[in-house]
Amino acid sequence: MLKTHGFAAQNAHTPLAPFSFERRDPGPNDIQIKILFCGVCHSDLHQTRDEWGFSRFPMVPGHEIIGTVTAIGNVVTGFSIGQTVGVGCLVDSCRVCPDCKDNLEQFCNAPTFTYNSEDKISGGNTYGGYSSQIVVDQHFVLRISDKLDPAAAAPLLCAGITTYSPLRHWQISKGDKVGIVGLGGLGHMGVKLARAMGAHVVLFTSSASKVDDAKRLGAHEIVISKDTDAMQQHLLSFDFILNTVAAVHNLDSYTELLKRDGTLCLVGIPDQPHPSPSVGNLIFKRRQIAGSLIGGIKETQEMLDFCAEHHIVSDIEIIPIQKINEAYERMLLSDVKYRFVIDLASLDANV
Structure with a gap:
């Protein structure tokens, strides 16, 4: 198991705070990713405060993830160590329903979301990108062009x-x-x-x-x-x-x-x-x-490639993880142009 550091909400009424947990070791189809940047989505705030009524705690939010590959399983193809990659809102789906077969995994009846979802492998919670690393099945990992600034590309994975x-x-x-x-x-x-x-x-x-x-x-x-x-x-x-x-x-x-x-x-x-x-x-x-609801993995890769071709990224404000609770309050006031992105190097201050 991989010791991982992050920030989590312990319940709907407490601020996010340092939290240590374990990720699974990479399996044959898995990619281990060191997280560099994670965008802050308004849905992170909704779910940490249980405003939608289905939150699972403790919760490590974050589904706009950019990082570098640090390890790959023995049947992984098309990815290499050191490559810049992304992970969006989904880390698994059933793979067999009509929606999945149509490359529309976002409409799967049994999706596994990047956080606040049941981890079908461990049986616990999935934990998201406000953390030092993540392990994801290769099907749900996206290639990030070197034409895109990695921090400003993070919100592309949801917004x-x-x-x-x-x-x-x-x-x-x-x-x-x-x-x-x-x-x-x-x-x-x-x-x-x-x-x-x-x-x-x-x-x-x-x-x-x-x-x-x-x-x-x-x-x-x-x-x-x-x-x-x-x-x-x-x-x-x-x-x-x-x-x-x-x-x-x-x-x-x-x-x-x-x-x-x-x-x-x-x-x-x-x-x-x-x-x-x-x-x-x-x-x-x-x-x-x-x-409309996000997009499937194939379409998300198409979007990333389109953005690289047209030099499109999000307008962002980079923050350290220690400012996340302040960022949530500023989001409520629409005091950001136009997306907060966490620099996960700041986690080192809490390790």
């Missing part, structure tokens, strides 16, 4: 694939008019990716202070969503709108902006249901409201 997957599924391409609702960790990636795909990108925000940043990130137009007249100017004009906002709000103000057969796709999960949308807004123009 990147969460926005890339729906844009690809709805076949966004040159000439499409795409709306991005919200300019946070997800929204800023949506703007960058949609722009790189050739779309005309419109950013919707409730904050006028984000206009300049949205332009810098690649938005062609910015609409203040509280401005009714500005919203009305875009009626019946969008092919696709990606809604990244996790707060409860009225969806009708966006569905009415869609063309016939347009789609409003939700990737933010609010703590309460959105108000029921107008059926008329949907049926009279054959519009749809849909949802």
